[in-house]
Amino acid sequence: MKKQANNFKLHPIFAGMAMLGLVLPHSAFAQQVTDVGIVNATGGTGEATNPKNYDSVKLSPVRTSLDVARPVAELSQEYIDNFTAPMSNFANIANGMLPGAYGISSNGPGNNDDKIWFRGFKDGNWTMTFDGIPYNDTNDPTHHSQAFFPAPFIGGITSDRSPGTAASIGPANFGGTVGLLSRPVDNEHRVSAFYNFGSFNTNEYGMELATGYLENAPATKILFNIHHMDSDGAQTYNRQYRDGASFKLESALTPDTTMTIFASWVHYLSNSGGTIQPSTYAVYTIPGAAAAVPGNYKGDLNYYNSNNPARADYLGYNNYDVTTSFNYLGFKSNLGDGWKLDNKTYFNYYSNQQNYANISAPDQTSASLLASSKPGVDKLNSYHTMGNILRLSKEFDIGTLRTGIQTERSDTPRHQTYVNYITGQQASGGVIFNEDFQTTILQPYAEFAWKATKELTVTPGVKYNSFTHSLTQYADSGTVGNLGGAPSVMNSRTYTDVLPFLDARYMIQKNWSVYAQYSTGDLIPPTSTYDVSGSLVGTLPDPMKTKTYQIGSVFQTPKYSVDFDVFQTNADVSYSSQVVNGVTSYYQAPATTYKGVEGSGNVMLARNLNLYLNAMYYSSTYDTTGLSVANVPQDMETIGLFYRENNWSLGGTVKRIGAMWQDNTKATQINQAYQLDPMILTSLSANYMFSEIPTFVKSMKLRVGIDNIFDNRYIAAVKFGSATSVLGASSTDTVLYTSGRSLYAGVTGNF
Template sequence: MKRPSLKPGTQQILHALAVMCMAAPMIASAQQATDLGAVSASGGSGATDNSSAPVTATKTAPVQGSLTARSAQSIVSDQFIRDLTSPVADFSQVLQMTPGMYSYSPNGVGLGDTKTYFRGFSDGDYTVSFDGIPFQDTNSPSHHTWAFFPSQFLGGAVVDRSPGSAATIGPANFGGSVNLLSRNLEPEQRFSAFDSYGSFNTKIYGAEFESGQFGADGASNLLLNAHQMTSDGYQTYNKQTRDAVSLKYQYAITDNTALTLFGSYIDLKSNTPNTKGATRAQIAQFGDDYLLSNNPKQANYWGYNFYHVTSDFEYAGLSSNLGGGWKLDDKVYTYAYHNQQNYNGSTITATSATDKLNAYRTYGNLLRLSQESSFGVFRTGLWAENADTNRYQIPSDPRTWIDATAPNFHERFKTTTLQPFVEYEFQVMPDLKITPGVKYSSYRQNLTQYADNGKTVGNLGGLPSIEHAVTYNTVLPSFDVHYMLRPNWSVYGQYVVGDEIPPTSVFDVKNANVTALPSSIKSKTFQIGSVWKSDRFTFDIDAYHIKFDNAYSSFTDNAGNTTYFANGSSTTQGIEAEGNVVLGSGFSLYANATYGTAKYASGQWVASAPSDTETLGLNYNQGGWDIGWLNKRVGTMYNDNGSVHQAVKIAPFTISNLFVNYTIKHPVQMVKQAKVQFGVNNLFDKHSIVGVNPASTTTSAPAPGDVLTLLPARSLSLTVSLDF
């Protein structure tokens, strides 16, 4: 009988798992520690100000796993956001140093609409939520980091590099989920003011009011934050202004019931063009920072390119212990995004520019119920959401912004989402839990597409508009096992199916005549992992194998036109690890690393999927000092050219940041605390090429017309904040 053979990639993963299983018992002989604990998806980071507590690895780790995790998770601390990110950072910077994740903004940190990648998945292939509530574009489940949740709004994050369990809701748990967490409220009253100035004439100033507990029996608490940011940007004439405000209020109705209200609003203006990079020829002639000109006779004049984006996000949440082990968590919410973008093409004519709108308002409710007994934990709930969208692109004259009669396209549509779920966490033994579950995912789109100038759907046979209705239904099972080998050492195994619906652009065909609708794409994830903690060390490791459909692979050319291609399937597999160690004398060392592959059935690499990533961080925290250096290396990866995969090789690059914080208690009368932060992003001033959009679909040879994405130059910032 012929002996079965394993593929090389599978052999590597099995070998890594064997090493993991042998290494963990050797580590576990160290002293035990208290678990970091589960981080609630209902809001808050779980972080507390406990400066008198002993320094432990869980306290100093910027990112770490949880002993209760049933999948590959990394928890980002509130302290990391406050002390080790730029004051102008968006939420992509909060995720930057977690295992395998990377992003970049060519205009400078926090000064662009940034996308984050991991495990071969790009933005739109995973869910992003805030306090458990998913938010995303309605034409495809993508996200805009500059329009929602800057660092001032955030108190932490939980990154799940898997579709999660049945109870993990979202529109694109295909690749994973990221849950951003709101700020924790504090028991004492505080008023804070801050001011910051940095490279590229970047300024941000603002104030924050924390009420502390007030009212009858201290049942109320309020946090209000407001700031303004302005910057010239690293790239020429790519200016940006952001005004933002957020509010969080909690009221303890009874000892067992609490009400939470949250609201935020952002107004963003920018001179960013539609093509956010310069060509090889332009960079060679004008320098790495070139993007726009100040000459109205040139097509790339900055006055012909601008965004005005507003967004708001609100929810009311009710959580209650109902008795008998039952718990309720219900959130009703709404959020909106209004992006009015105007941009010019490569010439100056009466129709060379585009007047573009992408606007939607979403309403929803997220209901969760659970019941805990001696047999285990029962969880069920329903996510229900409705969204109204208006999108168009109209040819326009950049000199006058007078629009043409007919648009390139115009569509309005409604999206209805329903996701009921149920799972049961069986308490098989005191330390062994087995959780099967199932989620039903239903999306319905009702589209009205209007006659256009022929660029997208055409004249519709003389009709003013045409309507479509489509429903995507998917059953998504999950199964996981969690075992506590020791109080400070857990292991888990997981199998779960995730999904992602097609974008609305599948209807962008001649006369909107869709002859065959695509189905939802699915991913099937197998992974195992282990988490271990002690006073001195934290360590977690996982190995994964994911088979996923790639029906919606796409390429966007330099004019902003997107083509979908390459149906089939792909496989991503690898191993990930992270850990933190207390060195003593205030020092701690954090590191993570990933190794894996993400390839199509042909053997070619998925775009923007690095073969490996490594993060190394050295932190010092003693007295008033809090100093952190974090360095991330992203390994070799590839970009497509519109006709073939693996067309352009992107060499490894490094992102290195340094932050020095010094805090003084009661420096003068009336001031509770003063804090000074000096930050350096891109410490080693690397100008690496991190993306290439080839000018040609027939050759991968470097060409003058290739659009390049580069790391921005080193940037410095100095921030002063006072607490009263």
């Protein structure tokens, strides 16, 4: 069917942006995240007989698939747009409903660098992607939720609670994959303007322009988004500012080839720099002793910074400035004779500049800190990454061949230097570290989905991983030392692994599948393994590896859909070291075993009323001691009730995060030092769309919501001040609390 072009012409500014996207060098980390085609889809072929078109699937906030042999879950754009706070970051969105994921918001939705724990693995032990392209820090594969992709950029979230298949490219896929999707490009012309406001004096406003198919390029359409957000934050004097813009172009170059250009930019400022404890955590001893100088309100669970320049934790001494950019050029083509091509060339950029007071005591005065040799820190974390992901597939009568390769190169200059945090001049404490390193990644793979019978598909595959770090470390005041007078030292290392995969899926009926999977994964050690005296390393640690075994099933009907899985992951995910004659050697630490049972379901209680539930039960223990891994909840449960009728969308959720242990990192024996109580997170949201307005406004959407309805405050993390501390016994013990009740409201007009 021929596409209908509208009268919107390509303005020169958008033409220029499109050309910019074409000529920019493109790169980043790469993995084809599992998008089974239902995040933004209205349904599948086959009309009502296709399970993808069942109401229990389409109207579920979390969707699963019969088509893959592993536990996948997808949050739809409709869920994000109607049932999450509009100023959220991806961690806040995932925490609400995504199975196996939890995160803690300490400064209100979207107001912090919040993290996700996924299936018991911490951030950095699983891969994150955007439109199938992995992205992360380069010293280790961790992520920053306040930077690259805020809510206005996100059109869905997918996840794979397994190392995936051979095609699951990424730096740490052994813990699974969480994939963000860009917003879909409208077929019709639309201009939307929005304003959202909420608790903690939070304001967000912006606009989105969809050109629809262009008059002078009828196979091309563009989506452009720009926004601003500012907030005082839930924590004291932890202010946040964010500006962002994204651009996406889709064009059918030929009947068989489409092109996508995506470009984004985010600038983020806050008073939540790298200040070490206790400023990052509220002091536990409440009300505690009188402060040395006024300003430390120990009775305030939100305590973060003060507004008193005489205090070392004054907000003006704690600055955080981040700029990010993410861009790619993609082509999809039907090459004929069953061959298909999917190629993405990408570039991303990250610059994190921090200047902060080097606080070491809860009530430290600015004068006493400035009198020391290490009063403040100038910190730079930055990188730019370029790469390409080529994917090819070939359909045969007996199955499908999938093969491809990721290539990537990144450069990472980083430093930390002691400075006077008022003048910015270097302090006598010297340089903490100064380094520059390059990372080269090569990941080819191949797999074959063999149709053994009409009902049974067996997919073996293999992936080869090669990661090379070339690290230059400059002489400093303690990390590597003076290097015997040499200006720098260089080390290069290459890690390689061959990772096999095998899964099988059997269709009992067209709406009922069972599967089994064996998958492997790895994670290269961080660059910090060379952060030792003289950078002298005798034996490097091996890549940390996992083996995962799991079985599961998916069953879908028009009235309800259910899925469950059982898994075990054997993980060599840590290492220890010893120093002999000044040379550091690493060896593998005892293994860890992760086990779990996961299930979810969606029930249509009425035509427009559905009930969603999921539950996870986890056991994560060290093999030698039987003690629990920190920050892994014993269980998680979520229940959500959603109603849609005419122009109304109403929803409410309750999520319980079970008890989990905290370690004392000051002690030799660190495990199970303190157990956090279970946390219960609640939310309500309501949306109404005015669709018949006798003005130039085509429609208007009003939305209101509330998070943490009962204003519950939980201890979400603990830091002990000494090896012998019992929480609260020392004034240096600190804790992190969840933020309180948060309300929001917003209006979006479509023109």
